[in-house]
Amino acid sequence: MQRTQIREILQHIFEGEIDSELGEFRDDMVLAQEFKLDSVDYMSLIMRVEESFHIRLSNGELNNFVNIGSLVDLVQVKVDSLSESQTVRRAA
Numbered sequence: 001m002q003r004t005q006i007r008e009i010l011q012h013i014f015e016g017e018i019d020s021e022l023g024e025f026r027d028d029m030v031l032a033q034e035f036k037l038d039s040v041d042y043m044s045l046i047m048r049v050e051e052s053f054h055i056r057l058s059n060g061e062l063n064n065f066v067n068i069g070s071l072v073d074l075v076q077v078k079v080d081s082l083s084e085s086q087t088v089r090r091a092a
Contacts, residue, residue, distance in 0.1 A: 001079045006072050009052055017045045027069025053079055 011025040018035055031037060037045065049071075050056055055078040065071045 001076070001083075003072060003076060006053075006075050006079070007068075010049065010068070010072060010075070013045065013048050013052060017041060017048065025068060027067060027072065029068045030066055031068070031071075032066075049075065055079060055082060 007025065011022060014025070014035065015021055017037075018041075029035075031042070035041075046057060046062065053075055055075065057074065057078070061074055065074055
């Protein structure tokens, strides 16, 4: 999955979570500052990301991102890894 596709899906998820359309969705946007998420909102958002991409994010992984760009990178790595493991299973 390409980065632009991941970004579009994440933007849709964020808009649903904050119940508002985002004018811009930049890599440098910091989650806590830009979206004013409390801990419940944050966990709900992470659950929606996991469900949408069929991935699981560990606490350690979640601690490594603070902005949209790092979240996109993390999701892309997870999606690519999932895709590779499915390809290996099919070949076996």
